[in-house]
Structure formats: C-alpha cells, structure tokens
Amino acid sequence: MLKGKTAVITGGVRGIGKAIAKAFCRNGANVILCYRSNDAEAEKTAAELSGFGPQVKLVKGDVADPETAKRVAGLIKDEFDKKVDILVNNAGITNDKLMMRMSDEDFTKVIDANLNGTFYMMKELSALMVKKKNGVIINMASVSGLKGNPAQVNYSASKAGIVGMTLSAAKELGRRGIRVNAIAPGFIETDMTAVLTDEQKETAAKNITLGRLGQPEDIANAALFLASDMGAYITGQVISVDGGIIM
Template identity: 50%
Template sequence: MSRSVLVTGGNRGIGLAIARAFADNGDQVAITYRSGEPPRELTDAGVLAVRCDITDAEQVEQGYKEIEEKHGPVEVLVANAGITKDQLLMRMSEEDFTSVVDTNLNGTFRVVKRANRGMLRAKKGRVVLISSVVGLLGSAGQANYAASKAGLVGFARSLARELGSRNITFNVVAPGFVDTDMTQVLTEEQRESIVSKVPLGRYARPEEIAAAVRFLASDDASYITGAVIPVDGGLGMGH
C-alpha cells in the first residue's frame, strides 16, 4: 500500500536518493527544502516539495499541515536535513556550534515530535534518522557536527523504548563518506586520503544509503528498533 513518506532535506544528495527510492516504491513522498528550487525530476514524479526551515517550529507546523492535507498523516519519517560548519575548536564560534546542533539535532526533535502526533493515533510508524560515521568515530575539526550526529543515537534509542509499545520504530543510519556535491568539492588528495581509510576502498553511492533506509521502513524490518546501521564501507567498525 502507498504510504505517506516525508524526507527532510530531500532536495539533494542523500535525501534526494532516499526520496527517489520511496517514490519508485509507489509511496506518496514529500520532501522539505530550505532554499533554492526542488529538483524538477521529483516534482515531475509527483513528489510534494515543501519549503521549510526545520530550525523554525512554526515552519515545521505549517509544513506538516500542507503534507497532511495532500498525503494524509506521515507514516514514514526520514530525518535527513543537516548542515556542516567545520572548524577547529579554538576557532569555532558559538554560532558555528549552536547553528549546527540546532539544525541537525534540535531540528530532528521538531520534525519527529510533530510526526509522532499522527503515528500515535495510528498506533504505527517508522522513523529513520540519518546520522554519520563521524558521530561514532569522531573527526578533527567537526566537533559540532559529530556532537549533533552522536546525539541522534541517544535520541532514537530513547524514543524506541518510549514508543515501542505503540508499534513505532526508531532506527539510525550512519553513512560514511558518500559521493555527493558536499564531498565532490574536496581536492583529489583529500579524496584519496579518505578512501585509503575505507576497507572497501571507495565512496558510497547515495543509492546505497537509500536502500538501507527503505529497508528499515519496510515490513521486513518490523522487529528492528533502536538499531544503528552503518553504511560506511567498514570505516567506523568497532565504534
């Protein structure tokens, strides 16, 4: 059956691949985006694009109302929207830290809390949070990003315990380095240095992250909750 699916930050990179995967599966998909224009390929495919800054609670509320009017209550939420503002700690400003945490962690709190209103009524739901290998492994110059992504693990596992009896699952996907616009700006030397640390010897394709997300939202994963699934080519194993 077609489900109401929301992917935050679904206009590019990993989020775009996730939105495509659900749309290809026949689901009714909505995405949020903060700026620019949504990809034509998504809107042409019937994906609902909603402009929404997840750091603004009122925009989150209005975004959900629009989605619910057109697709019904959100049954599958993929909290993917996130930003980076990398900097060494001694040079990291208060704004560098708080803005990353407010988007990546607090923003996830806002969209998950709002989605759970409908999921509690339905007594079912699937929530997948997109973390990062950096949240488990750590990364110099990314203390803000790593802290926000690590926080998603505790958040998801707490809610898995809190709402498991309502048949709502909470899982985390922790991607490694993925071949997206964000990583394509790196120099060839930087890319080679990163790949040298990955046992599989390559970057992930966005579609590989999307496949793990779609699995966790499927009936095949109905007894999986509170899990952290690394899709990182082995980079973070043991963490």
C-alpha cells in the same frame, strides 16, 4: 514495498535525500520533500519523482525553525487524511572549524539544524503516527557521531545527539507501533564531498575497508529496507553504512 505509504523526507531534493526519495517513489510511496532554499532544484526533483507515479509535495522551510515541522504536519492533516507512515530526518549542515576557532554561533547553528531540527520533526509527526498506531522514523546520524572527527566538534555533537535521541524515542514509541532507527553514513559522494580533489578522495578511500567511497544509493537502500516490512522487527538500532571505515 511501500505502495500507498506516505513519507516525509527532510533535505529531500538532492544528494542522499533525493536518492532516498527516488527509492521510495519507485516502490510506490507518496513523498513530501522538505527543503530550505533552492526552489529551482526542488521543482526539478519534484518533476523527476512525479514520473514514477506517486504524489510528490514540496514544503519550503528551515528545519531549525519548529514552525516548519508544524507546517508539514498541517499539510499531512489537510491533504493526506492525517496519515504519515515514514519520516526520514535527513536535513543537516556542516560548519567545520577547529574548536579554538569555533564561535558560539558556529556551534549553535549546526546543533539547531541537525539535532533540534530532527527533534521538531519527530515530535510533530510521531503525534500523528501514534493516532494510527503505526509508523517508521529514520534519523540520519553519521560515523562522526560515533567516533568523532577533528574540526567537527559541532557536527559530531549533533550527530551523537541524534543517536541518543533515536534510542530514547525507540523505547518511548515502540509500544505505540512506531519503529525508530538511525543510519550512520560514512564517506559518501555528495555535494559536500565534491569540493575535494581526486587525491583527497583516494586518500580517504584507502582508510575504508571496502576501498571505495559510498554513493547516495547505498544509504537509500538501507533506508528502504528499514522503512519497509522487511525491517518490521528492527528498532532502536544505529546502522553504519560506511564501507567498514570504523571497524
């Protein structure tokens, strides 16, 4: 489905990002994985994905720093003949607190990583896609950005911003041959939810129409569909992969 394609995935060495990278590699894509800090985990993921055959490259850096996006673009220019086909903006952080207890730094740090980081990557890599008149951008939103959540003013604002940015970018880049969509995950079992007790997870599942928490592979399957030619006529959409939690 993605043979010969080159994909950049931020936050790509664990959780949802790793599941997406695995799905892409299994389907023939070369991947560039951006990560912030865990060198051992990054090397382990790269070695695992390399077993599928395609090239796997690592770029260490914080997406909140615009220089990280520039370094990724530089790698593409030097080693991939200026060709990037897919960008998945998956990197993100949380810092949940009630608004009255949330400091300016608590708010800004989440906005910088989730919203600004997505912008920096889109800006740099869409410029390369425009030259080829082809490309796919998938931004990771959240159901929290669609319906809000208590103690998540910062996170919900960042994800709602990603939704708006996705729609604007889709209109801006569509005639350049670039599709831009967002995925809004619901309650997905990742490292972020591993701290919850079984009782808390059971309570959460009761509020989900399908009666279970999602898996990273559920998000990866949606990303694979959007990145492939099967999604060739889809742009400017926010697809909720949430088991029906916001119906």
